[in-house]
Amino acid sequence: MGRILLPREDVRILSTAAVGGYEEKRGPLGAIFDYTAEDDRFGQKSFELAEAEMARMALSFALGKGDITLPDLLFSGDLQNQCVASSNGPASVGAPFIGLFGACSTMAEGLGMATLALSGCGAVTAAVVTSSHNAAAERQFRTPLEYGAQRTPTAQWTATAAGAAVLAKGVGRGVRISAFLPGRVVDAEITDAANMGAAMAPSAADTLLAYFGESGERAEDFDLILTGDLGQEGSVILGMLLAEKLPDITLRHKDCGCLLYDIEKEDVHAGGSGCGCIASVLSGHIIPAMERGEYRRILAIGTGALMNPASLQQGGSIAGVAHLIRLEMDI
Amino acid sequence: MNKKEYKKLTERRAGRSPVFSNTLAAYLVGGSICLFGEALRRLYLLLGAVEEDSFLLVTVSVIFLSVLATGLGVFDTVARVAGAGTLVPVSGFANAVSSPALDLVAEGPVLGVGAGIFKVAGPVLLFSVLAGSLYGLLYFLFGVAF
Numbered sequence: 349m350g351r352i353l354l355p356r357e358d359v360r361i362l363s364t365a366a367v368g369g370y371e372e373k374r375g376p377l378g379a380i381f382d383y384t385a386e387d388d389r390f391g392q393k394s395f396e397l398a399e400a401e402m403a404r405m406a407l408s409f410a411l412g413k414g415d416i417t418l419p420d421l422l423f424s425g426d427l428q429n430q431c432v433a434s435s436n437g438p439a440s441v442g443a444p445f446i447g448l449f450g451a452c453s454t455m456a457e458g459l460g461m462a463t464l465a466l467s468g469c470g471a472v473t474a475a476v477v478t479s480s481h482n483a484a485a486e487r488q489f490r491t492p493l494e495y496g497a498q499r500t501p502t503a504q505w506t507a508t509a510a511g512a513a514v515l516a517k518g519v520g521r522g523v524r525i526s527a528f529l530p531g532r533v534v535d536a537e538i539t540d541a542a543n544m545g546a547a548m549a550p551s552a553a554d555t556l557l558a559y560f561g562e563s564g565e566r567a568e569d570f571d572l573i574l575t576g577d578l579g580q581e582g583s584v585i586l587g588m589l590l591a592e593k594l595p596d597i598t599l600r601h602k603d604c605g606c607l608l609y610d611i612e613k614e615d616v617h618a619g620g621s622g623c624g625c626i627a628s629v630l631s632g633h634i635i636p637a638m639e640r641g642e643y644r645r646i647l648a649i650g651t652g653a654l655m656n657p658a659s660l661q662q663g664g665s666i667a668g669v670a671h672l673i674r675l676e677m678d679i
Numbered sequence: 680m681n682k683k684e685y686k687k688l689t690e691r692r693a694g695r696s697p698v699f700s701n702t703l704a705a706y707l708v709g710g711s712i713c714l715f716g717e718a719l720r721r722l723y724l725l726l727g728a729v730e731e732d733s734f735l736l737v738t739v740s741v742i743f744l745s746v747l748a749t750g751l752g753v754f755d756t757v758a759r760v761a762g763a764g765t766l767v768p769v770s771g772f773a774n775a776v777s778s779p780a781l782d783l784v785a786e787g788p789v790l791g792v793g794a795g796i797f798k799v800a801g802p803v804l805l806f807s808v809l810a811g812s813l814y815g816l817l818y819f820l821f822g823v824a825f
Contacts, residue, residue, distance in 0.1 A: 394785040492778035494749045495799060496758025496765050498701070502693045537682050538689060546689035585689065615759070 350562045353460075353528045355467035360522035361675075362473070362514045363414030366632030367406040368624075369482070369508030371616075375609045380632030381509075382409045388483060388508050396428060399481035400437030402624075403510040407438040407477045410512035410631070419443045419514060420471035423458040425450065426479050426623055427506075429488060438477045438512070452548075452577050453531070454478040455511060455627040456650025456671040460528030463673070466517045473517075479510035480622030489541070489657055502543040502581045505616035507608060511627025513635070523638045527674035531555045533654060535667035541660050544621055545582025548651040551668035552578060553589040555649060559672055560594055567596040571643040574634065575670075576626035576650040577605035579619030604629035626650050638677040646675045701762050708757065708764030716741055716768075738769055745773035750781065775799040 365382045373384035383405060385391075390398040390405075403426065411417065418441065424434035425448035439445045446465075450457035458476035466474050483493055485506040491497050515525070534551035552575055560566070567573060578586055583606065587598045604626045605619035630648055637643055650673075655666045680688070720737045728736055745765075748754040754774050758765040765771055779798045783791035797804060 396785075487782055492782040492799065494752060494755050494774070494778040494781055496749075496755045496761075496771065496774045496778075498759060498762040500693065500696055536685050538686065540690075540693065543689060543693050546693065550685070581692065585692070588688075 351529050351558050352562050353464065353530070355463050355525065355528070357467040357517045358520070359463045359466050359515055359517045359525050360519050361525065361635055362416070362516045362519060362522060363410050364511070364513045364631035364635050365406050365409035365413060366512075366628040367402050367409070367510045368628055369402075371482070371505070371614060372507060372509050372608060372628070375614060377608055377629065377633055380636075381628065382406070382632070388481070395481055395483035395487070396433065397436065399426065399428065399433040399479050399484050399508075399510075402437070402481065402508070403433055403477050403479035403512075404437035404440060406479070406510035406512040406631070407441060407475055410477070410514050411441070411475065414514040414516070416473055416475075416514055416516075419473045419475040421446060421462065421465055421474040423448055423462050423465075423474060423476045424478060425454040425458065427451065427485050427488070433479050433481070433484070434477070437479070438475075441475075443475065448478075450650065450669060450671060451652030451654055452480070452621055452623050452625060453650030453652030453669055453671045454623045455630060456576065456648055456673050457530070459513060459515070459525055459648075460530060460671055460673050462515050463525040463528055466515060474515045475512060476515065477510060477512035478623040478627045480506050480508070480624035482506045482508045482622070485622060499617055500542045501617055502540075502545060502579075503617045504544055504577065504579045504605060504619050504621035505609065505614075506622040507620045507625040507628065509608075509622070509624030509628035511624060511629070511631030513631055523635050524676045524678065525673055526676045527672075529555060529559050529672040531670040531672065533667045533669045535665055537665040539660070539663065539665050541655070541666065543581065544577070544653045544666070545579045545618060546585055547653050547666035548668035548670065549578055549582045549585040549589060552582075552586055552649055552651050552670040555670040555672050556590065556597065556647075557593060559647070567594060567600045570600055570645045570647055572602060572634070572646045573597060573600045574626075574630075574646060574648045575601065575603045576648075576652075577619065577621040578603050578651055579605040579621065580611060581618045582651070607633070635675070638675060641677070641679060644677050644679065648673050648675060704760050705763035705767075708761035709767055710764075712741065712764070712768045712770055741769050742773040745770040746777040749774050749777040754778075772800060772803060775803070
């Protein structure tokens with residue numbers, strides 16, 4: 349069996365929403381957010397709860413736009429330990445909850461899994477929401493927020509953002525999720541936690557090579573090949589890894605981590621990262637652009653770095669996983 | 680390419696921190712902090728402090744100002760540029776203790792702040808006490824100062 353999974357039903361994106369924080373509002377895509385908080389607190393007493401609230405809001409906006417009160421299924425995940433931002437936030441809508449962990453690839457994983465679920469059972473609607481919060485992630489994975497550390501040039505900035513999408517089958521309109529290629533975990537033995545781009549690029553390459561090898565398509569068959577958060581460094585490395593077999597990839601490739609922030613003006617070093625990065629860019633920018641007819645066929649590849657503070661301290665390496673979904677807008 | 684080649688490629692690409700400007704910034708900021716400390720010490724002497732107390736007063740003052748800067752959210756903004764310049768003087772230690780304390784407030788005073796306040800500074804405390812004890816032992820046994 350090939351790795352490209354084709355849904356047996358027509359699954360479409362009914363509605364999307366994106367919520368962001370201070371840095372995200374200031375970036376080039378500031379206008380795509382349905383709501384942004386000035387102080388990244390979202391009225392909560394901790395940043396962890398702020399992230400949950402942000403994800404809940406994104407889901408709420410998306411459901412409202414799609415005129416759905418309760419989806420049949422809810423797919424959700426985040427970076428916090430045991431994904432509590434998802435269980436504390438969006439889960440409160442009361443839908444059957446399917447928790448996911450794909451690190452920063454979770455949105456692509458969720459959209460793919462929701463498509464397969466709708467395609468394989470009687471459920472009609474599914475919501476997918478993921479989030480990340482800079483403060484919550486820094487606390488958990490790196491150093492205290494006010495700690496005076498210098499970040500390296502390859503370090504990335506975890507986005508304070510959430511993106512949500514409501515999927516439905518049998519609606520006949522909207523962006524269609526026409527294929528899902530779940531990634532394999534690829535461990536290139538990178539141990540530098542400040543170089544996620546290098547850790548994740550090999551898995552993105554593996555997924556892209558699998559897709560193009562199996563489908564026989566070429567990069568020019570797509571308007572855009574979008575990666576989640578390889579950042580500037582990871583994007584260059586991806587180009588190097590694919591130079592031999594997929595040289596044209598760079599013509600169509602963009603990365604959400606490089607789109608979300610102005611790398612020159614904002615202090616984000618190599619670009620954005622986090623589940624919320626691809627989630628907000630896809631939900632707030634790309635999918636609406638497809639609905640307006642600006643793109644017809646897109647590959648979206650969520651890239652995730654798999655590790656935790658303990659594994660890093662034990663000298664473990666950072667493996668990567670890259671999930672691919674194919675989005676098509678029939679005109 | 681194989682994993683070893685890949686790792687070398689990525690490390691070569693990544694190892695491009697701006698060493699010269701980082702070193703210069705560290706020198707200027709670190710030096711300024713120490714200069715400020717010395718000026719403060721002269722001030723304390725003028726205000727009537729005894730010589731040996733003046734050193735302690737300076738340390739306490741720099742610690743206080745570093746903790747204040749951390750609490751006001753400005754320390755990390757300066758440190759981002761200064762690097763070793765804020766890390767090496769006692770300001771670095773003060774920031775290393777106060778920053779986790781701020782983070783952990785949400786987790787309560789005992790299990791949050793209490794248990795976690797030395798999360799970053801722990802190694803400094805442990806190994807400096809151990810080093811001091813070892814030094815003291817050697818001094819006691821051999822009667823020589825190193």
